[in-house]
Amino acid sequence: MDNQYSPLIRQLGIELPIIGGPMYPCSNPELVAAVSEAGGIGVVQPISLTYVHGYDFREGLRHIRQFTNKPIGLNALIERSSKKYHQSMVRWVEIALEEGIRFFVTSLGKPNWVVRRVQKVGGVVYHDVTERKWALKAVDAGVDGLIAVNNRAGGHAGRKTHQMLFQELHDLNLPLICAGGVSTADQFRDVLELGYHGVQMGTRFIATDECSASTAYKQAIIAAGESDIVLSERITGIPVALIQTPYVRRIGTRAGFIARWMLKGGVTKTIMRTLYALTSLWKLKRALLHATGKMEFWQAGKSVGDINTIQSVKEIMAGFKRVFDKFS
Numbered sequence: 557m558d559n560q561y562s563p564l565i566r567q568l569g570i571e572l573p574i575i576g577g578p579m580y581p582c583s584n585p586e587l588v589a590a591v592s593e594a595g596g597i598g599v600v601q602p603i604s605l606t607y608v609h610g611y612d613f614r615e616g617l618r619h620i621r622q623f624t625n626k627p628i629g630l631n632a633l634i635e636r637s638s639k640k641y642h643q644s645m646v647r648w649v650e651i652a653l654e655e656g657i658r659f660f661v662t663s664l665g666k667p668n669w670v671v672r673r674v675q676k677v678g679g680v681v682y683h684d685v686t687e688r689k690w691a692l693k694a695v696d697a698g699v700d701g702l703i704a705v706n707n708r709a710g711g712h713a714g715r716k717t718h719q720m721l722f723q724e725l726h727d728l729n730l731p732l733i734c735a736g737g738v739s740t741a742d743q744f745r746d747v748l749e750l751g752y753h754g755v756q757m758g759t760r761f762i763a764t765d766e767c768s769a770s771t772a773y774k775q776a777i778i779a780a781g782e783s784d785i786v787l788s789e790r791i792t793g794i795p796v797a798l799i800q801t802p803y804v805r806r807i808g809t810r811a812g813f814i815a816r817w818m819l820k821g822g823v824t825k826t827i828m829r830t831l832y833a834l835t836s837l838w839k840l841k842r843a844l845l846h847a848t849g850k851m852e853f854w855q856a857g858k859s860v861g862d863i864n865t866i867q868s869v870k871e872i873m874a875g876f877k878r879v880f881d882k883f884s
Contacts, residue, residue: 570602572873578604584768590766595873604769614646681699683705685703686721687715687716699730710758713797733755737751738755748880776801777860797858
């Protein structure tokens with residue numbers, strides 16, 4: 557294939573330029589495998605695999621291999637607010653390489669060490685960016701591609717539209733992936749026509765048969781509109797996109813005065829981020845697996861406005877394939 561999408565497909569060894577976005581807490585093994593099996597590439601979120609779904613990391617990767625032998629990836633969050641967490645991430649990267657994974661999505665930090673280790677064995681590293689200054693740091697680190705996280709994404713959303721990010725980043729001459737706001741084949745076609753090399757999707761894959769999220773979570777995505785997505789500082793200290801629910805409305809979306817003060821410091825920032833992690837990991841896990849209506853803490857992006865049904869990953873990807881075939 558000699559068209560503009562061949563670098564992404566050639567690098568990853570996939571059929572469709574679609575990355576199944578790594579999601580805490582929604583990336584269960586069956587979902588990761590289903591995205592890869594359908595022609596894209598599913599990406600493992602290691603804390604989801606171990607803490608939420610209860611697998612030993614290596615055994616979890618091998619469990620995914622029961623469902624697909626196609627390429628899968630690993631998400632490496634490389635921020636260093638915790639020495640113990642960084643040590644765990646180094647170990648997870650090593651195990652992933654030993655288990656044959658050659659695609660890594662890095663975020664929240666400088667990807668230098670991941671790039672050096674992964675490229676040494678012929679692997680590929682794409683880095684999440686929300687603006688040009690972070691993209692330039694990633695390019696300087698030697699990454700193989702950029703994932704442009706826009707203001708319609710779930711999780712840690714960016715502040716700029718996908719059009720603005722494309723204009724900022726397309727001259728860097730790396731494969732450029734649109735992350736945020738894509739849940740339909742028509743939207744996929746639109747970003748390809750703009751010039752993106754592919755898409756990363758998360759929210760659309762939550763409302764699927766293969767995702768182990770609770771029925772309440774999936775129905776909340778179906779019921780929500782774009783205006784129901786709000787940014788909350790109360791999970792990690794950095795704004796995270798959530799569905800506005802009575803619970804979220806009650807607790808508010810802004811970090812408290814003391815938390816905001818602590819997040820501005822060095823040592824205090826590390827302490828505050830650790831406290832957020834300890835509480836939010838438990839809350840999000842409970843919201844995923846044990847939804848009761850009393851605690852509704854559901855991450856999602858603005859693409860919820862176009863998600864109206866629960867489908868299989870295979871069905872969703874088939875619609876995207878029909879669009880992509882016209883570009884090939």
